[in-house]
Amino acid sequence: MVCAIGGKDDDVPDHPFDEALELTPTEPGRATGRTRSAWANMVGPFGGLTAALLLRAAENQPDRIGEPVALTVNFTAPVADGDFDIVCNVVRTNRTNQHWLMELWQDGAIKTNATAVFGVRRDTWSDTELEPLTVPGPDGLTSTGLLDAIVWARNYETRFVEGAIPDSDAGPSPSSTTTLWARDRQGRGWDHASLAAISDIFYPRVFLRRGAFLPAGTISLTTYFHADADDLAALNGDFVLGRATANRFSRGFFDQSAQIWSRGGELLSTSHQLVYFKD
Template structure:
């Protein structure tokens, strides 16, 4: 049986006059408050580039800019390999729907080389996943039902907070082995930090999402379907926007990915 995540990122090749294009279809299981969950859109892009016949290596970076809401239904993704060097490859892409551009972005794929390595970031302290209760989000956030969420700190039920940090154990439901598209989606699985600061849901949406992939394919294979430890916090809130920075940690304190995004919000108290 095909996993619902794989159903959601499935694309079909299109005959395009210029470039390389595929067609995707939104999946109701990954709906958000408005349109599809941004993480599933980003995951579809990574999967499509990874399946391109001329792709080089593995994903290293992705930036996707959501310039307009994506409606339910089909959308088209056009990919262009701008330059291929010996160890890295640079891509641009656009997402179009109903003859309008709804997202743009860039991605870098490349060959990972054996070099000196170190991780300066430190994994958050957290009890074992089995010792942390799983929580649900409201039904109107459909995509969240596809993840097991065990909050160590910063759950919405905690109310308003002066600290926007959330740390949680996270994995796909049903369980699914981790790969680059799934990791991409998880980097957008943090609810907006303004929710935690104000202690309530409010209109908000990602404008730009950047993810850096540190994990090798071997590290992802070793992770399997075990929960990852995800943590995020904001830096500055105001003037209708805020940023949030996140990390995804795997078994053995391996930093799998980091992410930064710019988020629009509307203050209900204004």
């Protein structure tokens, strides 16, 4: 059964992110939730928040084992404001990993579907081949946001190192790379759900390359979690460093690769997404 978030002090207001992740169980494997205005995007809710919701629904399953290691979300249709249902089904449970299928339903139709892999992490040989990013720290950078019309972005404090959202007169850029520091504006600590959300913080790369705001939206987003719960808790809500870059723009689609690092140079997650755009 999907469980609602519990253990809170009734005298302490919920954090907007935790409020948005609240799910009420209705029957085994099914729960209801409701969109929150604080996480609104141009059309429907912020995709990172939807990804976090689907992950949280699977995390709340009583027979779930291990921690998230991979999440793929397919945004099949816009999620409308209001109530929705999330259905979770375990596909297979192995000794060290478990596979889940999640679906977000509204008005009798699937609006988003996802798969998640959970794993039992073990002490093994470890190495990170990807070199940590060498960039200025967040403390000396100006705090900037995205567009005022992007409501969900107000939940984060962002400081761009490069590739800030272009001005109206910016013109095309030869690079699609954005590097930024980000953290929850109210200092909420990190967990896998919030890491899933922040992995989608980057605006569409086509904006930067074309120097213009074009209709664009994520179709599919896969996030790989390299940090466990203890690693994330140790961050204490500090800034994380993100970098995103596109690989190819072609015939109305492009793919984007991103990394999320801790201030100390630990690779927390990598993600890949497919985005459509109109030119």
